[in-house]
Amino acid sequence: MDTEDGPRWLSRDEQRVWRTHLDVSRLLMYQLERDLQPFGLTLNDYEILVNLSESGDRRMRMSDLAGATLQSKSRLSHQVTRMENAGLVRREHCDTDKRGLFAVLTDHGWHTMREVAPHHVASVRRHFIDLLKPDSLAALREYLEPVADHLREHRGRV
Template identity: 70%
Template sequence: MEKGKSDDWLTADEQRAWRTYLDVGTLVLSRLGRDLEPFGLTINDYEILVNLSESPERRMRMSDLARATLQSKSRLSHQISRMERAGLVRRENCESDRRGLFAVLTEDGWETMRKVAPHHVAAVREHFIDLLPEEAQKAIRRALTPVAEHLRAVRGPN
């Protein structure tokens, strides 16, 4: 263990770094969520639309979508049900696995994605990217990449 560090407590600098990270993450996601409200979407809805829009044939197995969005299968199922009622997605059976289901982006879902994406990108720029010089963006990427890689490696199945 490094001198001056304890397993029990964070140092003052570590505490400030951790709390700043928590504050920024919470505040940015909250702001982006509010920016999606006029479109009738939540941040979770948008994340699902993005994943489906970037997938081959605009479809994903529900289990893969749950992993990609870090949601439990049960929570994702409720989310997809709500999005189905809104006409954004539909479920389809998986021919190769009778128990498997696909979430599929509908045409209305695709049009919603195309309409909302430019507004979402503008909000990401306004509330995050444009506030940070390019060097700070690179530093954040360098600093957080090992954390993301570690968490992906230790993440268990949903």
């Protein structure tokens, strides 16, 4: 937030925390992405598979899936096209809304998810969870929840 005198710069400690957070975020996502490569998936692919596998009927409206994965509708459409070509998902028209489309997890997508999930969880554990003590995990969650809540509340606002 800016003051009348200009921006409120980060202190040395604030800057160190911020840059450490950025490093961890980038490096962790890079590593998790690398660990999915042998399965021919990206993190975005995996996130879509997770969302579809966790929905009751393994389907979501494309607009809801875009919101859940924080992707634009056009970016998600391209992503789903690639995943359709790989046989992981398919699109279905919505009977109640002629303009609406669903992304649906195929049987191949479900089996892929079941195969990849244990490897992904092991990667998350190896590169993040197991490096922290249980009380550190609880504290990290406590510290990050207000930030996540704030960002969810302000998502989509300009």
